[in-house]
Amino acid sequence: MIERQRRIEFRLRDIEWAPQERPMLGASRIQYDLAERGRGLSVGGIGMVHLLARRSGLARAIDRRLHLLKVHLPYHESDHVLNLAYNVMCGGTCLEDLELRRNDEVYLDALGAERIPDCTTAGDFCRRFDAADVDVLMDAINDTRLEIWKRQPSSFFEEAVIEADGTIVETGAAKKEGIDLSYDGQWGYHPLLISLSNTQEPLFVLNRSGNRPSHEGAAAYFDRAVDLCERAGFARITLRGDTDFSQTIFLDGWDGKGVRFVFGYDARQNLVQLAEGLEETAWQRLERAAAYEVQTRPRARRENQKQAIIERRGFVQITTEVEDVSSFWYRPALCAKDYRVVVLRKVIGVTKGQQLLQPQVRYFFYITNDARASAREIVLEANQRCNQENLIQQLKNGVAALRTPVDTLVSNWAYMVMASLAWTLKAWTALVLPERGRWKARRALEKTQLLTMEFKRFLNAFIRVPAQVVRTGRGVLYRLLAWNPWLHVFFRAADVLEHPLRC
Numbered sequence: 132m133i134e135r136q137r138r139i140e141f142r143l144r145d146i147e148w149a150p151q152e153r154p155m156l157g158a159s160r161i162q163y164d165l166a167e168r169g170r171g172l173s174v175g176g177i178g179m180v181h182l183l184a185r186r187s188g189l190a191r192a193i194d195r196r197l198h199l200l201k202v203h204l205p206y207h208e209s210d211h212v213l214n215l216a217y218n219v220m221c222g223g224t225c226l227e228d229l230e231l232r233r234n235d236e237v238y239l240d241a242l243g244a245e246r247i248p249d250c251t252t253a254g255d256f257c258r259r260f261d262a263a264d265v266d267v268l269m270d271a272i273n274d275t276r277l278e279i280w281k282r283q284p285s286s287f288f289e290e291a292v293i294e295a296d297g298t299i300v301e302t303g304a305a306k307k308e309g310i311d312l313s314y315d316g317q318w319g320y321h322p323l324l325i326s327l328s329n330t331q332e333p334l335f336v337l338n339r340s341g342n343r344p345s346h347e348g349a350a351a352y353f354d355r356a357v358d359l360c361e362r363a364g365f366a367r368i369t370l371r372g373d374t375d376f377s378q379t380i381f382l383d384g385w386d387g388k389g390v391r392f393v394f395g396y397d398a399r400q401n402l403v404q405l406a407e408g409l410e411e412t413a414w415q416r417l418e419r420a421a422a423y424e425v426q427t428r429p430r431a432r433r434e435n436q437k438q439a440i441i442e443r444r445g446f447v448q449i450t451t452e453v454e455d456v457s458s459f460w461y462r463p464a465l466c467a468k469d470y471r472v473v474v475l476r477k478v479i480g481v482t483k484g485q486q487l488l489q490p491q492v493r494y495f496f497y498i499t500n501d502a503r504a505s506a507r508e509i510v511l512e513a514n515q516r517c518n519q520e521n522l523i524q525q526l527k528n529g530v531a532a533l534r535t536p537v538d539t540l541v542s543n544w545a546y547m548v549m550a551s552l553a554w555t556l557k558a559w560t561a562l563v564l565p566e567r568g569r570w571k572a573r574r575a576l577e578k579t580q581l582l583t584m585e586f587k588r589f590l591n592a593f594i595r596v597p598a599q600v601v602r603t604g605r606g607v608l609y610r611l612l613a614w615n616p617w618l619h620v621f622f623r624a625a626d627v628l629e630h631p632l633r634c
Contacts (some may be wrong), residue, residue: 143179167326171612172237175598178609179621180556181242182628184213187559196271199246206248211256212549214230214247219553220594224531226250243602243607252388257537260545268370268548269335272555273359279559280363284566291365292328293356294519295372297321297345298527309540311341311449320540321345322533322547324380324523325352327360328371328515330582331522332558333551334359338544345375353381357390367391371516377498378462382470386500393513396472396496406474406494409457415490417454417507445484452490456506463498473497473509477542530554531587557589558582564620564626577620592617 161276184190190209197208204255218229223240230240239506248256260268280287301319302310309428321343328519335345335352355368360368370376370392385392397403429493441448455476460469475495482489497513504512512568532550535543561581566574581589592615611618 139614140524142514162355170237171623172235172241172600172609174238174594175596175600175609175611176594176621177217177220177238178241178598179625179628180217180220180560180594180606181213182625183556183563184216185560186628186630187275187563189213189279191273192271192275193268196274197264197267199256199264202579205246206252211248211253212552215253215546215549216552216556217242219532219550220556220590221233222590222595225534226253226536229253237600241600243609247288253539257542257545257549258539259487260541262541262544265541265545265548265628266546267282268363268408272552273547274335276334276555276559277363278360279562282563287329288363288365290329290367290369291360291363292362292369292371293325293334293353294328294516294518295323295325295349295353295370295376296519297323297339297375298523298533299341300527300533300535304535307535307538307540307543309338309340311343313341317341320535320543322544323349323352324519324526325349325356325520326522327356330562331518332555333522333526336547336551337546340540345373345592346378349376350378350381355386355387357388369393371513373516379465382463382465382498382500383467386470387467391499391501392498393499393501393509395513396498398494398496401495402472402474403494405461405472406476406496406611408458409459409474413457414455415506417456417459417475417510419454419511442485445446447481447483447488449491450480450482451477452480456510458506458509461498471499471502473499475507475510525586526551526554554586557584557586560593560624564624565627574623581587581620591615593621596621 172389190213193209193212197212199208200206214229214232218226218232221228221232223232225230225248233247233249238557251488297314299313299317299319299321301317303318304310305318310320312318319341320342321339323335323337323339323345324333325337326333326436334356337348337352339347349360349372356369357368368390370390372394374395374397377396382392433628440446452506456473457476458473461472462469472494475497477493479491479493481491497509499509523533530553531549533547534550535546537543537546561578564574564578564581566578569572584592596615596618597612599612601608601610
């Protein structure tokens with residue numbers, strides 16, 4: 132590996148080129164042939180993922196808790212679940228992509244399998260689930276998640292931030308059971324995602340009909356996520372969500388458990404009046420940090436093409452001029468005690484073309500039981516919830532987990548859970564990496580980069596690594612055939628997974 136790295140670094144060295152007579156991409160005589168003895172696999176990283184699923188105890192936990200098959204002829208429950216997750220890991224976006232996997236002899240040998248379920252069998256397995264079975268599957272995954280978390284340093288357990296949000300999954304199929312018209316006119320489902328912000332792991336997924344409100348069912352899954360984090364040993368637990376999740380009927384219960392929460396709150400008329408009645412001295416200017424820090428020297432700004440078009444065509448444009456924050460105590464109608472309401476006042480500049488119109492004042496509210504943090508800190512923390520929207524986009528478009536390949540609400544729910552397991556395995560790949568030793572700082576940085584890496588980049592760096600697969604008397608040998616800058620992290624993860632995981 133070191134020699135390959137040296138060769139590529141030599142080829143990519145800084146050099147002053149003389150004018151070239153021929154294009155750099157100069158290969159002309161290209162021929163293809165099918166190797167008779169050498170056998171290759173384009174997704175050589177799948178072996179490391181399979182090791183993770185086995186060494187972490189995930190496969191064992193699924194078979195122990197999930198019972199959908201009366202007789203295992205020939206597959207177990209874990210075979211079906213991991214088959215769907217691995218299909219996503221290999222770049223599959225639908226059940227039909229399983230045909231490519233099951234007809235690849237090298238892929239089957241790489242997993243030590245005689246055969247794997249086809250797309251029809253996988254669909255039938257999804258239809259075996261009822262709602263209770265999907266919850267059992269998520270609990271089995273979360274039991275394994277606890278074992279992964281035990282390997283983390285003590286700083287990991289200082290605070291768990293649990294977030295919730297819904298998203299619309301559109302489908303053009305008219306015969307899928309449970310679909311309905313959403314608030315924005317799309318036919319489909321409205322799944323709910325409960326995730327851990329610390330690691331961007333999806334803890335629970337709940338599929339719902341397309342016309343259901345975002346908060347429906349969220350409180351129960353918030354409670355289950357809190358129980359999970361308490362079992363893990365987190366010192367503090369925080370719940371976050373937008374205005375749809377500030378369900379005041381549950382606030383007293385969470386506060387009584389010692390759970391901290393920060394939710395957006397609807398700008399009702401009585402709250403706006405309270406905010407307008409605050410003394411001007413109660414407001415503090417909100418200063419936000421710069422989006423990025425210039426690493427070299429400032430450059431001249433290019434002309435804003437969008438702004439020029441807006442002014443030329445006379446479009447109405449709104450911009451934030453000033454932001455101020457304050458707070459007051461307020462008791463919602465369904466609560467037995469007062470809670471702190473943080474208010475953000477924005478002065479909005481309105482222009483039409485180059486004409487300045489009357490500025491507007493808008494109020495945004497957040498409700499919390501945290502009396503210590505400043506109003507500025509509460510607002511900035513609430514804004515961090517946008518990271519979950521990035522996770523939802525990764526699950527929808529990168530992982531392709533929030534899809535509806537089957538015909539009922541519950542069977543599609545089961546598919547979403549099994550497909551999103553691919554993202555969870557990606558997160559666990561980062562979490563099993565040790566941070567000890569001489570290179571602790573660099574390894575911690577690599578762990579963070581892997582944890583926050585987009586799914587497509589993860590596949591290209593860790594999964595789509597060409598390999599030769601050799602079956603030996605004691606197992607399967609993967610010989611990687613290409614080098615990339617992440618291979619040293621790949622081998623560290625593989626070394627950790629050679630033996631069952633220990634805390």
